[in-house]
Amino acid sequence: MTTSLFALRLGASEFTVGVLMALFAVLPMLLSVSAGRLIDRAGPRTPLLAALALLALGTALPFLFPRIESLYVATTLAGTAFMYVHIAMNSVFGAHGTPEQRAMNFSWLALGFSISNSIGPLVAGYAIDGLGHAAAFLVLAVFPAIGFVLVWLRRRPLPRPEAGAPGKRTRVLDLLRIRGLRQTFIVSLVLAMGWDLYTFLMPLYGVRLGLAAATIGAIMSTFALATFAVRLALPLFVKHIRQWVIIASAMAIAGLAYLLFPFFGSVALLMALSFLLGVGLGCAQPIIMSLLYEASPPGRQGEAVGLRTSLLNGSHTLIPLASGALSTVAGMGPVFWLLALFLLGGAWFARQRIE
Numbered sequence: 001m002t003t004s005l006f007a008l009r010l011g012a013s014e015f016t017v018g019v020l021m022a023l024f025a026v027l028p029m030l031l032s033v034s035a036g037r038l039i040d041r042a043g044p045r046t047p048l049l050a051a052l053a054l055l056a057l058g059t060a061l062p063f064l065f066p067r068i069e070s071l072y073v074a075t076t077l078a079g080t081a082f083m084y085v086h087i088a089m090n091s092v093f094g095a096h097g098t099p100e101q102r103a104m105n106f107s108w109l110a111l112g113f114s115i116s117n118s119i120g121p122l123v124a125g126y127a128i129d130g131l132g133h134a135a136a137f138l139v140l141a142v143f144p145a146i147g148f149v150l151v152w153l154r155r156r157p158l159p160r161p162e163a164g165a166p167g168k169r170t171r172v173l174d175l176l177r178i179r180g181l182r183q184t185f186i187v188s189l190v191l192a193m194g195w196d197l198y199t200f201l202m203p204l205y206g207v208r209l210g211l212a213a214a215t216i217g218a219i220m221s222t223f224a225l226a227t228f229a230v231r232l233a234l235p236l237f238v239k240h241i242r243q244w245v246i247i248a249s250a251m252a253i254a255g256l257a258y259l260l261f262p263f264f265g266s267v268a269l270l271m272a273l274s275f276l277l278g279v280g281l282g283c284a285q286p287i288i289m290s291l292l293y294e295a296s297p298p299g300r301q302g303e304a305v306g307l308r309t310s311l312l313n314g315s316h317t318l319i320p321l322a323s324g325a326l327s328t329v330a331g332m333g334p335v336f337w338l339l340a341l342f343l344l345g346g347a348w349f350a351r352q353r354i355e
Helices: 002-009 014-042 045-064 068-095 099-131 133-153 179-208 213-240 243-263 267-295 301-330 332-354
Strands: none
Touching: 002 014, 002 068, 002 099, 002 133, 002 179, 014 045, 014 068, 014 179, 014 301, 045 068, 045 133, 068 099, 068 133, 068 267, 068 301, 099 133, 099 213, 099 267, 179 213, 179 243, 179 267, 179 301, 179 332, 213 243, 213 267, 243 267, 243 332, 267 301, 301 332
16 A cells, blocks of 8 residues: 555556556465465474564665665565565464464464554555655564564474475475365466455555545455454354355455445445455455365475465565556456356356365
8 A cells, every 4th residue: 555655656657557466466476375385394493583674674665765766676576575574474373372272373363464454544545644754664663573573582492394305306386286275276366366456456546536545445344354354253153154154155245345345435335345346355365274274285385385485476576567557547446257157157166176
């Protein structure tokens, strides 16, 4: 959100904003499998510390150099750093406790991300309105810096997955031959498309409607609040509802929300649709990670998460560019509807998996 609004303030086009959003994903697309292998071998602590430090630096960069050029560097650094944080944290939570606790563990991790997504847009919106766009980046850089300090102060080893067979040569394409992993990758790709494009589309749509940064932040925080609420109840759902049923329902709800977005411009209705979208997308992510971890070979869980990250970021490198170009030519409506089509198609695919 902060990057999009600052770029627009500096006079960037919607296509340029799409380029900036794509840069978050370029290096993660290329490096995530290697990052997963590194975390499988070395453990999560050192990569996590380095990534948090880099994330704080990348986030603060536009404050130090408030120009459009610094946004290109900042998005690249921040995207790469967060990729390492994401893989390391999934490795820790997947290895903690028993296999029966895994879905609940990923729900707690997802709750943490939901809290971050709730606080982030609000903090960013009010920081932009009160301190300016550049200073907002410095405010946001404080959060990964706090994370670095907390991990540094913990001296006990972080949980890590069991090791695989020593000396066995592995290829990343072998993971795609595992049917359960392949199906999980496909559904995850569609869900992440819906999640990440919301952070790209909503600021642009809000600016077109003439909304203030704080108002856009409040709308996006409603989305994050919904993800938090649904993930809080998710452990109860998992006990009584099959995981693929939850995923199919989540994708149908998210597709319906995207289908309706272009028809409404009032803040209250945009908040309602954002909440509906958050319910759909929020409950699926922890289930996806649990299925991914369960289907991965021993000692290759980090690599599997890295491959998923690489596939998603390959998509996210191209989709913001295409979305920015399409919205410039045809308006926001076709972008929302195309995304709705993907999500509803994904719901049909997940339903076939149930049957």
